[in-house]
Amino acid sequence: MRFPFARVVSLVVAVALLLSAVSGFFALFTARWRVASLPGTQQVANHTFTEQIIVGEYRTCVTLRRETPATNDSDVVQVRREENCYNTFPVNLFWSSRLRDVSTGEKAYFIGVCWINRDRVARVLGIPEDVPMQSLWKRQCFGVRSASVGTQAVAAAMAVIGGAVLIFDRNDKERPYRGMILIAGLTAALSLVPLVIWFGVVKKPGFDVGPSLRLAGFTWGIHLASFLALTLLHFCHSRSEMARYSGPPIDREVVTTQTADRLTPTQARAGQAAEGFARLESQA
Structure with a gap:
């Protein structure tokens, strides 16, 4: 077909x-609407460094690198990465996020970012002070x-x-x-x-x-x-339809002729008599 x-x-x-x-x-x-990639040298807690911050419509996530110092038995520094995410704009106002403080390790619940102390949330997530995260959240709340x-x-x-x-x-x-x-x-x-x-x-x-x-x-x-x-x-x-039409132009003469075809015989004779009378007057 x-x-x-x-x-x-x-x-x-x-x-x-x-x-x-x-x-x-x-x-x-x-x-991942906005991404801040940090050098990984900014220490936000004991042996804890911030590597990346991502911001979206609903969440903000922070990627942390935790290093375990070398011991007497081993010179190798163990590195572990974890992601700390916070629901900045929950669907329900009372739908809170459970976050672990990067400094103390204690867990606490936080509601939406527009109804809470944004500086405290940034510290708990492990966001460095020189990152303008609070200002970005404030703009989202407007x-x-x-x-x-x-x-x-x-x-x-x-x-x-x-x-x-x-x-x-x-x-x-x-x-x-x-x-x-x-x-x-x-x-x-x-x-x-x-x-x-x-x-x-x-x-x-x-x-x-x-x-x-x-x-x-x-x-x-x-x-x-x-x-x-x-x-x-x-x-x-639309242009092709206009170009396809090749009929005669529509003017008054065609309309008059078509209208005359629909007259009754009595109306037609009266019209002819009027035309003849007008013709005689013009000759006089």
């Missing part, structure tokens, strides 16, 4: 939108994090809807409706919001772009390409 070109393009765009929904949700729920998460969720849902409609809702002309172009454009606009937030607002010196942020940028690229493809397809189809 041979499919029209417009139908093939619509199916390709539909598959791309469905894949973008998967990548968008994956980027949303991973914690509402930009809610805007980022909300727009990502809505964009992923709209991508699923758009992909499903393009696959199952076929029409006579085998081309996307204008409503699908609007959905694709709105999806691209929404998926751009978290990129603006993480590149322009939630950024601090020392924090580089992480894999999750790159994946979000890739998702936005798919949405933008889908919108442009549907717009171009609709434009080309």
